[in-house]
Amino acid sequence: MQHLEDDLFKAPLPAPLWLDTFEAVDKHIMCHQSTLSPLPRTSILQDDCLITNVFVPDTEQTKLPVIVYVHGGAYQIGYGNMFTPKALVKSKKVIAVTFNYRLGAHGFLCLGTEDIPGNAGMKDQVALLRWVQKNIAKFGGNPNDVTIAGYSAGSSAADLLMLSKSTKGLFKEVIPESGASVGVWSVQIDPLEIAKEFAISQNFTDVDDFYALEEFYKSAPFEVLTSANFLTRSDSTFMFVPCIERYTETERFLDDAPVNILKSGNYNKVPLLYGFANMEGLLRVQMGYDLFTYKMNSKFSDFLPGDLKFESEAQKEEVAKQIKEFYFGDKAIAEETILAYIDYFTDVLFAYPTLRAVKYHAEAGNNQVYLYEYSFPENQMLPKSIQTKIRGANHCAQTQAVFDPPPKDSPWAHLDNKSEDFIRLRAIMRELWLNFITTGKPVPSASSLPAWPPANASRAPYMSLTMPPQLVDGPLLERRTRFWDAIYDKYYRTPVPPSTPPPKIHSDL
Structure with missing residues (x-):
């Protein structure tokens, strides 16, 4: 018999199909996350948290370019509408999409087993991009003209999405804003050691028994999984972040280190708008x-x-x-x-x-x-x-300059x-x-x-x-x-x- 805890760390299931009109009301649903997160008072935290927000301009024009934003928060906190892109949409040149993805251990525990292969949070992002390709035309968007962007951890994620074989054909440009795939905090150096370290911090001592360790995570309540203090680590890492996956029967998001992928040149080379604050x-x-x-x-x-x-x-x-x-x-x-x-x-x-x-x-x-x-x-x-x-x-x-004022x-x-x-x-x-979203260049030839x-x-x-x-x-x-x-x-x-x-x-x- 398959139990719910067996699926918590796996890739997401396909999006539901609606036979009747779905009332798409923002109920402020967010993924379980660190108690250090400064969430709005109206937040509802739940495990069924994969919510998408589509911002559509007031225009009859169709086949508009699409910008998909990945939210930041060190892969531990945040939600799709932490910042909103309404000002970009008011230009009537683009459709914008924001969304939630699983965070912390729930999204990025990486044991390399059938039940916990790793990168659940990144696979949520891939599922979102596949959903956009399949459905965005119904909102007036062009599924063949998608830019992925992100800020902070979302920047690192957008950079990693570009390197993953699982995203081929899902986007045309990338805008990483303050965060790179090769950064010290972007990929776990040794996922098993991270898993052991956190378990020990929760007074679980049998960490050298691999399957006891796996069972600890599968049975731990979300209050435990979100209790890590990721902000005070002196080595500039945040514990549960994306990982390189070992081969299993399931689709891998990342099969090699970002440095190796970039040096090999074996990735989708697309226009990049790349930078950081001083x-x-x-x-x-x-x-x-x-x-x-x-x-x-x-x-x-x-x-x-x-x-x-x-x-x-x-x-x-x-x-x-x-x-x-x-x-x-x-x-x-x-x-x-x-x-x-x-x-x-x-x-x-x-x-x-x-x-x-x-x-x-x-x-x-x-x-x-x-x-x-x-x-x-x-x-x-x-x-x-x-x-x-x-x-x-x-x-x-x-x-902050590109998005709407908070x-x-x-x-x-x-x-x-x-x-x-x-x-x-x-x-x-x-x-x-x-x-950049509409032409692939921040300053086209006709610009002033x-x-x-x-x-x-x-x-x-x-x-x-x-x-x-x-x-x-x-x-x-x-x-x-x-x-x-x-x-x-x-x-x-x-x-x-x-x-x-x-x-x-x-x-x-």
């Missing part, structure tokens, strides 16, 4: 700053990216010393060096992975990668002693910027994004905006998105990128799939 590391000022600075001064090596490996502890400490001196010199990590602290986490979490991927794309022959850095200074909720030193853009600030009761309401310069930049940003050629393997040129936008001929963050190139060329640890489970021992007792 102060992404502000995220780490708002979350865990006091704890992190104290611990970084005590033992900086604990804060090296989790996808680096070393032959010995002495080698690790030596590399940690090089990295600390590169960013902080001989100074302590404190308010005096706050900009270096921001740069460090900007690079580790977002900037360097994006720029590393740009290099691989160019070397693989993808000559349609449009690179940008968004740097318009925004409102910051920081201590006054720090705030005066900050003139830049926080994590996913470009998404509602007044939103946890992100403070991000709304009403300055005249920002309003002008917002109009330009939306024009660039709409251009500055020309924007694709980037090459040296990460140049790139568009500086501030007011006014300006094309920069030189490489983006050249000194910092070359530094990390040398580190990753020597010490990179390639993610692996879970190992083959041991044979089951059957007993008649």
Whole structure:
């Protein structure tokens, strides 16, 4: 007999068919997620949570291009309408789609078994894209003209969707906004070790018995599965995120490490609008700053990216010393060096992975990668002693510019910027994004905006998105990128799939 818990971690079932009119009312249904999530008061959390939202313009025109947005939240929190794309739709040039997908352990536990093969949350996204291809024409959309986009973890997800064999033919362009497939937090380094680590944190000790471990997860309530504190991990990983799957009888979403796929050139090379904000590391000022600075001064090596490996502890400490001196010199990590602290986490979490991927794309022959850095200074909720030193853009600030202003009761309401310069930049940003969605280029030949050629393997040129936008001929963050190139060329640890489970021992007792 098949039990419900046997299906919790599998790919989603096909969408239901409606014989009568379906009242598509937004009931604020969201997937189970971390208790750290700042959800609206009206949220309803449930396991049957795969909801799609379709935004259709007021026009009789059909076969409109479609933009599908993947929400962010470190693969642990969030929901489809966390931010809404109504302003893009009001242009009457596109149809927009947002949606939920399974999160945390529910979406990304990866044991490589029949019941828990891995990447359930990514398979939810693939199912959504297949649903769009099959149904979007009924809403006036063109199923053969789909762009996938995402912000933060959604950016990483969109980047991974591009590399997956399961998405072939489902999209034409990709817009990853602050998050790359090769990033330290985008793919689990060792899924089985992550599964054991979390189980131990929940006082389950029999982790070396593989099938006891599997049963722990299949029987654990959602309150347990969503209890991990993913924000304070010092190695810049978030535990349950996408994984490389071992071969099973089910369809795999990802069968190799993103770095290997990009280097092989064996993927769908499509136009990419690729970039990040210049102060992404502000995220780490708002979350865990006091704890992190104290611990970084005590033992900086604990804060090296989790996808680096070393032959010995002495080698690790030596590399940690090089990295600390590169960013902080001989100074302590404190308010005096706050900009270096921001740069460090900007690079580790977002900037360097994006720029590393740009290099691989160019070397693989993808000559349609449009690179940008968004740097318009925004409102910051920081201590006054720090705030005066900050003139830049926080994590996913470009998404805030493209999407609708957050509602007044939103946890992100403070991000709304009403300055005249920002309003002008917002109009330009939306024009660039709409251009890319409809033509595959952010600046088509007939546009009055500055020309924007694709980037090459040296990460140049790139568009500086501030007011006014300006094309920069030189490489983006050249000194910092070359530094990390040398580190990753020597010490990179390639993610692996879970190992083959041991044979089951059957007993008649």
